[in-house]
Amino acid sequence: MLHKSPAQRVALAVFGLVLAGFFLFPTYWMFTTALKTPAQILSPAYDLIPTTATLKNFVNAITKPDFATFITNSLVVTLGAVACALAAGLLAAVPLARLRFRGRKGFILLVLIAQLAPLEALLIPMYLIMRDADLLNSLWGLLLVYVAFTLPFTVWTLRGFVKGIPIELEEAAMVDGCGRWGVFTRVTLPLLGPGLVATSVFSFITAWNEFLYALVFMREKDKQTLPVWLSSFKTAFGTDWGGVMAASVIYAIPALIFFLLVQRKLVSGSTAGAVKG
Template sequence: MHKTRGQRVGLAVLGIAATVFFFFPTYWMITTALKTPAQILSPDYDLIPLSVTFDNFASAFGKDGFTSFLTNSLIVTLGSVAVALAAGLLAAVPLARMRFRGRKGFVLLVLIAQLAPLEALFVPLYLIMRDANLLDKLPSLLLVYVAFTLPFTVWTLRGFVKGIPVELEEAAMVDGCGRWGVFRRVTLPLLGPGLVATSVFSFVTAWNEFLFALVFIRDKGNQTLPVWLSSFRTAFGTDWGGIMAASVIYAVPALVFFMFVQRKLVSGATAGAVKG
C-alpha cells in the first residue's frame, strides 16, 4: 500500500525526533568535554558552547596510565572477538548442517548459557580464575569475555548458516570442491553479515565491561579503559570536563571498529542465487 504525502512527512518527522532524542546524550558529552570548568558548573547550561577549549582532552590524554590501559583494552577486546568468532564458527556450521546425537540438547544448552545472568556467574568465575592463578592477568578477562559472547555468537551464526541455501554448497561439491573448499569459497563469504553482527556484539561487550575488569585485575599495569574512566572521580570531587573528554576518547575505537566492518552488513546476500 502506497503511503500518502502526509504519512511520509509524519514518518520523517518521527524519525528525526527519535534521532535527536537518542543522539542528545552523545551531543551533551561532546559539548561538555569542550567547556571550561566554570561553564560546566554554571547553572545556565548552554546547548551550544560560547567558547571552546581542548584542555579537557589534553588532561585526559595526559592522565597517568592512559596508553597502558588503552593497549590492555585493545588486547582483551580484539582477542576475545577473534576467539569467539573462530570458536563460534566452528560450532555453528556443524550445528546447522550436520545431524548427530545430542544436537538439539547442545543447542538448548547454548541458549540457556546465553540467558544466564552475569551476576550469577561472578563468584564461580572468580574462584576459577583464582585457582588457575589468572587473577591480575589479562588472559583472565579474555576468557571471561569469550565465555560471555560465545553463546550469542554460536546461536547467531547458526541462524545465518541455516539461511544459506544448501543447493549452493551442493553445486560447489558437484563442481569438484571438497567440504573445506565449499566452506572457504561458498559458506564463509556469505556469512559476512553474520560475522559482522557477532563481532560488533563481542567488541562492544568486551570494550564496555567494567565490573569484572575492576575485580579481576587489581594491578594498575593490567587494567583496562573502563577502570581508567573511574579514576576521574576522587574523594575531592569529579572532574566532569575530564571524564567527558575521556568518554569521547573511549568511544572512538568502538566507532572506528564499526565503521570498518559496517560495509559487510548487507542483508539478502543470497537473494536470487537459487531459482525455485
C-alpha cells in the same frame, strides 16, 4: 502497499527527527560538556551551545598516567576475544546447522541458556575458577572470560546465518569434487562474511564496554582496561566532569571507527541472520 499523503510523509519525517534527536542528545551533551571549562560545567545556566570551547579536558585525559597502557590492554583483550569467539563460534555453528548427531538439540539449548544467563550472577563462580587457575591479574584470563561471554551469542547467531545459506550450493560443490573443508573455505565461509561482521561488532561492543569483571579480576593497575580508567576521574575531592566527558568521547572513538568500517555489511548481515534461526 498504501501510498502516504504528503502530510503523512512530513509527519513521519518530523517524528523521525524528534526521535533521533532524543537518542542523540546525550551524546551531544557529552561532547559539548567535554569542551567546557569547569566554571561553565558547574554554572546553573544550561547552555546547549557553548559560547567558548577548550580542549584542555581532552589533553588532561590523554596525558593522565598510564592512559597508553589502559587503551593497549583494552584493545588486546577486546580484539583477542572477538577473534577467538569468531573462530570457535564458526567451527561450532557449521556442524550445529548442517550435521545431525546425538545431543545436538540439547547442546543448542545449553548455548541459548548460556546466552541468557546474567553476567553478574556468574561473577563469583568465574572469580573462583580464575583464582584456582592462577589467571587473576592476567590479560589472558580476562580475554578468556570475554570469550566465554561472547561465544554463546556468536554460535547462536552464526548458526542462523549458516542455515540461511542454501545447502544446494554446498552439495553442488561436493559434486564438483570439493571435500567438506573445500566446501567450507570456498562456499560457506565467503557467504558468511556479513554474519561474521555482524557478530564481530556485537562481540566487540560487549567486550569493549565490560567494567565489572575488569575491575574485580584486575587489581594491578598496569593490567586494567579503559572502563576502569574512566572511574579514576572520581576522587575523594569530587568528580572531574570535564575529564569524564572528554574521556568518554575518547573511549567511544574505537568502537565508532570499527562500526563505521563495517556498517554496510552489518545491515545486510543482521537482516540475513534473522530469516532462519
